[in-house]
Amino acid sequence: MVMEYLAFKAWVDLEECEMVNPRTISEYRCGKCNLSHNTLIAAEKCCEVKVADWENVMVFDLREEHLKLLSEANIVWDDCEFGAPGMDPKRPYGNSDVTGDIAEIIKLPKTKNNYDEDEECWKENAEDKLSDLHRQVMIAMKIVLRCRSFKLGKYQRTDKYKDDWKYMGE
Numbered sequence: 001m002v003m004e005y006l007a008f009k010a011w012v013d014l015e016e017c018e019m020v021n022p023r024t025i026s027e028y029r030c031g032k033c034n035l036s037h038n039t040l041i042a043a044e045k046c047c048e049v050k051v052a053d054w055e056n057v058m059v060f061d062l063r064e065e066h067l068k069l070l071s072e073a074n075i076v077w078d079d080c081e082f083g084a085p086g087m088d089p090k091r092p093y094g095n096s097d098v099t100g101d102i103a104e105i106i107k108l109p110k111t112k113n114n115y116d117e118d119e120e121c122w123k124e125n126a127e128d129k130l131s132d133l134h135r136q137v138m139i140a141m142k143i144v145l146r147c148r149s150f151k152l153g154k155y156q157r158t159d160k161y162k163d164d165w166k167y168m169g170e
């Protein structure tokens with residue numbers, strides 16, 4: 001996976017005290033979620049860590065929005081290595097504007113809190129919520145395939161290295 005990141009530096013000019021060299025403060029942004037980090041490694045690992053958090057959950061609440069996203073999943077043949085079917089990582093729901101697709105599918109309202117009318121884009125908190133929901137689709141997919149069911153509610157597994165998801169109830 002190619003991680004893109006932007007790095008920019010801010011120089012604090014300390015003209016007043018000649019004995020002190022100008023201090024360099026570095027900020028690294030995750031190319032996927034735009035979150036700021038102090039180190040390059042943290043920025044590179046940012047979204048990997050967020051996925052890992054979902055990979056480690058033991059209980060998952062399968063909701064209608066997960067099923068709506070699964071219904072719109074753009075399934076393709078990925079020719080990497082041996083090849084396997086999966087969601088197109090570039091256009092997982094059909095278009096390259098991934099958060100835009102997700103917002104449309106789950107019908108996220110363009111309220112003042114969620115949407116910037118002037119910039120015509122989702123605000124950071126809404127963008128974060130949409131990206132996180134996309135990561136949750138991984139677990140939702142494991143559950144519906146394993147349980148052969150689209151029943152909404154809570155699911156649990158016995159071990160974080162197993163995907164033996166079982167339905168617990170609503």
Ligand SMILES: [Zn+2]
Binds near residue numbers: 030032034
């Ligand atoms: Zn990130």
